Amino acid sequence: MNIEPQADSSSRLTRRGILQLSGAAVTATGVVTLPATSAFAAQGSANWDKVFPKSSRVDHRKVSFRTRYGITLSGDLYLPKDRGGGRLPALAISGPFGAVKEQSSGLYAQTMAERGFAAIAFDPSFTGESGGEPRNVASPDINTEDFGAAVDYLGLQSFVDRQRIGVIGICGWGGMALNAVAVDKRVKAVVAVTMYDMTRVMSKGYNDSVTLEERTKTPEQLGQQRWQDAERGAPAYGPPMNELNGGEAQFLVDYHGYYKTPRGFHPRSVNSNSSWTVTNPLSFMNMPLLSYIKEIAPRPMLLIHGEKAHSRYFSETAFAAAAEPKELVMIPGANHVDLYDREDKIPFDRIAAFFSRGL
Template identity: 55%
Template sequence: MENSKLNNNWDKVFPKSEKVNHKKIRFHNHYGIELVADLYEPKNIKEKQLAAIAVCGPFGAVKEQSSGLYAQKIAENGFITIAFDPSFTGESGGNPRATTSLDINTEDFQAAVDFLSTYKKVDSHKIGIIGICGWGGIALNTAEIDTRVKATVTSTMYDMSRVTANGYFDSMSTNDRYKLKEKLNKQRTEDYKNHTTTLDGGLPSKAPEDAPQFLKNYVNYYKTKRGYHERSMNSNGGMAATSSLSLMNMPILQYSNEIKNPVLMIHGEKAHSLYFSKDAFKKLSGENKELMIIPNANHTDLYDNEKYIPFEKIVKFFQNNL
């Protein structure tokens, strides 16, 4: 991955904007993993330095999907933006592939801030981040630790440690948790013995009729022309099954009450995941915090449906706070 040549041909699931310039770039995190990102710059830049935004998510997605759309739209409004592939994902480096770690993923966001802080066209005092879905929780986790992040937006946020450890709506019992850990640790033994990384299987190609509506919504995004991408874990075989062990055991948002800089949280009224944002928002302290609930929007509407994504609000938030 690290030595591969980057192809700048347009390979996104959304149309290319004529208002921005685009190219792929590389940077590395503190674990030595090289990350690949799409860099978006507004055309005809007059200022010597601009405010900048790093974007990532949803969890298991790639930069050619939702995060790239957000990055491009924000760049159209005078910001330099990057949408990056996390470690072990897409065009970024790291092995084994298709795995995850909330610690390393938080570091990935910090590495994106490292890059923007040293990029000559960026004002290093004006850097924000956007986290979508599971990366919303990681964005808050990053804002907890990285004081260089001056403003944070989360969209349709998941707390991945909470949902993995406790199930949806905290429905998993202690006994259920133990059985899951037994199953996953057995899989670890098999993977080690066979030198393999077993994937969790991902989403079905077609959702069963009796499936929960949110699963149907995921399938409608990741498995159709709307959002399918060949490098996306969510569009294909999913992620490493044993990744769930670290997610269960590494809770995030422990110190989110210490975030001093502005936070805007956005969620759909009809989203099954709304409780994640509501609960995370309650823990935030300070006056410059806002939870914006979008009427009638479900979870995946905020991936790419510009009828529901409040881009004007997001742009104004960053203009006012960077």
């Protein structure tokens, strides 16, 4: 259902409150104008529709699978062409927050398949080609489950060694990946790249700068928005983001440079061509991720972040809270979005070596 954002003063106030409290979360999502519809998501594409070139060393096909909550997820499965007849180690990959599998996660999956892994990049619930209504809403619980469902799918494939499954999460799905692996003991190793803890940033803002007074105002405003949504029978969607008017912080320019240009634009991406529901922050403000990050151990964890990224403190905090075995790799000179697609900066060989040891 395509819903134009409301223009009344109450809706504007709600958005202002969201930006005051969790502007980081909204900018990380990069909302634009209209949500993708489930009808559009269901159409899919039999052609190559990624923002990166197709590898001649990899076989690709579209797949789908269901979550514990009955939502059908859509994925792109990548397999090495020269895979022989043995069972492969496998990876479930998603992110960034508000992106689709045709963007960064697909690049990661294809590249890891070139290195000998079965890899699936999937659209989270309510986004891209995956199911779920309303469109373009996120949940720390449901999106954690999305990773578990991808592990379900991989473990049922005859070409996968289900004792050798790992997870990669990018940006906001880095936090979801760590959260999923803490509880899903089937996963033997996890990598989080340029990680955001979406519950932290939506409840506390960047660098935990939000005051209690500011935090209190936002759920009050979102509660009023819920009344409006209930009266209309459909959610309102947020204002455009990742559109530059001049004077923005550099990291916002960086988001625009990926999502809104040919470098990374994709029509199904919330960040490129759509928007989140106005009330999207509610569950993130009340359900902290990473509460049990220590329980990833004794399975290995690798965190990768850009030295110049505005978001590096998320990985640093997670690393400090986690138990051994753990690694934190800082990429010299890299910003947050460099690790979405800059193959000269993403340490794919190191990631492959990590999983080869850990799986």
